[in-house]
Amino acid sequence: MKNSALLPPVSVKTRILLSFLMVIFVLSASCALLGYYVTKKDIIERAEGKVLNDLTAARMVYTTEIERIGQGLQLISPGGDLDELRNKLGLHYLRRVPASQFGALGSAIARVAAMQGRPQGGTRIIAQEEFEAMGGDLAGRQPIGIKPTPMARPTEREILTEVMAKEYAIPVRDAAGNVEAVYYGGRVINRDYTFVDRIREMVYGEELYHSKPVGTVTIFQDDVRVSTNVLNEQGQRAVGTRVSAQVYEKVVEEGQIWHDRAFVVTDWYKTAYEPIEDIDGNVIGILYVGTLEQPFNDMARQILVFFLMSVGAVTLIAVFFSVVLAGAISRPLTQVVHASESLASGDWGYQINTGTSIKEINSMGEAFNAMAQGLKERQESLKVSNEKLAAMNKSYVDLIGFVAHELKGILASAVMNAYAVRDGFLGMVNFKQRKALDSVCRNLDYLDATVKKFLNLGRVERGELEVHKTMLNLKKDVFDVSLNSLEAVAFRKHLKIVNEISPDLNVQADADLMQIVANNLVGNAMKYSPDTGNIRVTASPANGKVEIDVYNDSTPITEEQRARLFQKFSRLDSAETKRVKGTGLGLYITKQIIERHGGTIRVEPREHGNSFVFSIERNWKDANPIGPDQEEEGGGRQPDYRQGVSLHEAGVRRDGHLRDRRRFQGCHGCISEGH
Numbered sequence: 001m002k003n004s005a006l007l008p009p010v011s012v013k014t015r016i017l018l019s020f021l022m023v024i025f026v027l028s029a030s031c032a033l034l035g036y037y038v039t040k041k042d043i044i045e046r047a048e049g050k051v052l053n054d055l056t057a058a059r060m061v062y063t064t065e066i067e068r069i070g071q072g073l074q075l076i077s078p079g080g081d082l083d084e085l086r087n088k089l090g091l092h093y094l095r096r097v098p099a100s101q102f103g104a105l106g107s108a109i110a111r112v113a114a115m116q117g118r119p120q121g122g123t124r125i126i127a128q129e130e131f132e133a134m135g136g137d138l139a140g141r142q143p144i145g146i147k148p149t150p151m152a153r154p155t156e157r158e159i160l161t162e163v164m165a166k167e168y169a170i171p172v173r174d175a176a177g178n179v180e181a182v183y184y185g186g187r188v189i190n191r192d193y194t195f196v197d198r199i200r201e202m203v204y205g206e207e208l209y210h211s212k213p214v215g216t217v218t219i220f221q222d223d224v225r226v227s228t229n230v231l232n233e234q235g236q237r238a239v240g241t242r243v244s245a246q247v248y249e250k251v252v253e254e255g256q257i258w259h260d261r262a263f264v265v266t267d268w269y270k271t272a273y274e275p276i277e278d279i280d281g282n283v284i285g286i287l288y289v290g291t292l293e294q295p296f297n298d299m300a301r302q303i304l305v306f307f308l309m310s311v312g313a314v315t316l317i318a319v320f321f322s323v324v325l326a327g328a329i330s331r332p333l334t335q336v337v338h339a340s341e342s343l344a345s346g347d348w349g350y351q352i353n354t355g356t357s358i359k360e361i362n363s364m365g366e367a368f369n370a371m372a373q374g375l376k377e378r379q380e381s382l383k384v385s386n387e388k389l390a391a392m393n394k395s396y397v398d399l400i401g402f403v404a405h406e407l408k409g410i411l412a413s414a415v416m417n418a419y420a421v422r423d424g425f426l427g428m429v430n431f432k433q434r435k436a437l438d439s440v441c442r443n444l445d446y447l448d449a450t451v452k453k454f455l456n457l458g459r460v461e462r463g464e465l466e467v468h469k470t471m472l473n474l475k476k477d478v479f480d481v482s483l484n485s486l487e488a489v490a491f492r493k494h495l496k497i498v499n500e501i502s503p504d505l506n507v508q509a510d511a512d513l514m515q516i517v518a519n520n521l522v523g524n525a526m527k528y529s530p531d532t533g534n535i536r537v538t539a540s541p542a543n544g545k546v547e548i549d550v551y552n553d554s555t556p557i558t559e560e561q562r563a564r565l566f567q568k569f570s571r572l573d574s575a576e577t578k579r580v581k582g583t584g585l586g587l588y589i590t591k592q593i594i595e596r597h598g599g600t601i602r603v604e605p606r607e608h609g610n611s612f613v614f615s616i617e618r619n620w621k622d623a624n625p626i627g628p629d630q631e632e633e634g635g636g637r638q639p640d641y642r643q644g645v646s647l648h649e650a651g652v653r654r655d656g657h658l659r660d661r662r663r664f665q666g667c668h669g670c671i672s673e674g675h
Contacts, residue, residue: 059287094185164219
């Protein structure tokens with residue numbers, strides 16, 4: 001909900017359109033990613049599969065070449081000229097070794113053929129001494145210089161002196177069937193470009209891509225290219241360059257096939273390497289085939305571009321239809337929104353069109369029209385009911401004011417007379433009579449406080465609670481007055497009262513209303529404190545306000561009780577409140593007065609009691625220079641006997657012969673309640 005509240009409001013059409021576009025975007029992006037994945041996967045996997053097939057074909061050509069040498073040797077006549085036979089067979093060398101020289105054979109292939117008496121073919125390394133002793137047409141007679149190659153393993157060799165050859169040997173038997181000689185011949189692979197070009201032609205053909213051969217073939221002697229059609233940057237065969245250390249480790253040292261994407265001299269290729277072993281199973285070289293990667297990448301790019309263009313075209317068409325559909329859906333909804341605004345503005349008879357082409361919209365329109373009609377009827381009924389309630393409330397407020405006003409005068413006389421009789425001013429009374437009169441005085445004081453509360457409630461209900469601010473001293477003009485007027489209650493309950501308000505703390509407030517607040521809070525503190533309990537009044541100014549804290553020992557108020565503490569006619573259900581009578585108006589009126597002063601009030605439970613804390617503004621800039629004890633124009637300030645002073649005390653002030661006010665305060669403490 002928080003995230004939704006932070007989003008700027010948009011129209012129904014925009015929201016529907018955005019939803020459609022989001023779905024379209026997700027689907028289009030998914031299709032594009034799927035197309036990219038499928039295209040790349042299909043083409044790249046085909047390329048990788050093709051290069052492995054190419055390697056198999058190259059190996060077959062390589063093996064067939066060795067077998068072709070053997071077939072040629074088996075057709076030779078034992079007494080023929082070796083040079084002529086070599087030329088006819090297209091070999092680089094051809095030798096006949098009699099049985100007496102088998103121990104000096106340098107060729108392991110010939111030695112196996114002689115010892116086992118059967119033809120044998122394969123690949124071998126010809127040492128420099130043997131190579132130099134050979135005659136014939138040796139294309140690889142010149143040594144190959146080893147060239148520095150990035151990513152190759154470190155080496156100190158600079159020239160490759162040995163050569164690698166494809167060789168075949170056949171034994172020759174005498175009449176008795178014994179091997180009397182062995183013929184062996186072969187072709188040197190070093191710089192034998194005809195061989196690698198024939199493999200490329202058979203596997204890849206003559207296809208070029210941007211003037212570069214699509215396929216390449218190389219034969220490595222150890223890790224050095226000795227025959228290749230891979231071209232370097234100068235367009236020459238890259239003979240003498242070396243294979244990478246990663247490939248060497250996998251193929252030569254571990255004897256496994258390696259295939260992956262690799263940078264070969266000048267371009268990226270899909271490559272495959274396999275080991276070339278001698279007759280003893282030792283890896284002496286590498287057979288390599290590679291397919292240029294660029295054609296596959298370009299093909300994938302073209303297919304992907306075509307696919308993305310197709311997806312884009314479909315997306316644009318979907319967006320167009322989304323705009324049309326969003327408008328068609330939002331138009332009736334917009335009408336409903338307009339109708340709702342009309343209802344909110346008071347046009348209860350507004351009706352919307354129910355003849356659209358969408359069944360659900362028509363049903364919604366009919367329901368809305370029925371609702372609007374029902375609201376119109378209910379509004380008219382509520383209007384009549386409100387008029388009746390307003391009249392009843394006025395009667396209720398007038399009744400409260402009338403009854404309270406009538407009782408006020410009667411109570412003033414009754415209170416004065418009751419206290420006069422109780423205290424013996426009209427004659428001596430005995431102990432039983434005084435005890436009964438004490439009860440009468442207490443009940444009259446409670447009734448006096450109740451009447452004043454209803455008078456104040458009437459002012460609140462009629463909106464006549466006006467605030468006339470003057471400069472007040474919180475300690476002297478407000479709380480000292482309340483504490484003094486309730487001194488008898490404190491004395492009777494043995495309460496310990498501490499007034500810690502600074503004598504210099506002044507505020508701008510209505511004197512009569514602040515006296516009501518103080519009387520209610522201090523009176524409640526005394527009423528609900530246990531005997532010998534503590535009451536403490538403190539105040540502290542801060543940020544242009546003053547906060548007053550009235551604390552008393554009592555049972556801490558719970559969270560549930562605090563929720564209804566300041567409600568009208570609300571009293572808490574506890575053992576303490578059941579012992580004390582009250583109307584449930586004191587704190588409600590107190591809260592109304594403080595809020596009229598721009599302040600707040602709250603209750604804060606303490607460890608052993610409760611604090612009623614309220615704050616009001618000090619209003620120094622608007623301070624009235626005339627203090628509460630100074631005379632204003634037209635005479636001194638007269639007390640308002642309706643606010644903050646009991647009728648009993650007011651009566652004492654008006655009756656000249658009742659001088660000793662302290663004698664009439666025995667039951668005066670019961671003037672406010674609220675917990």
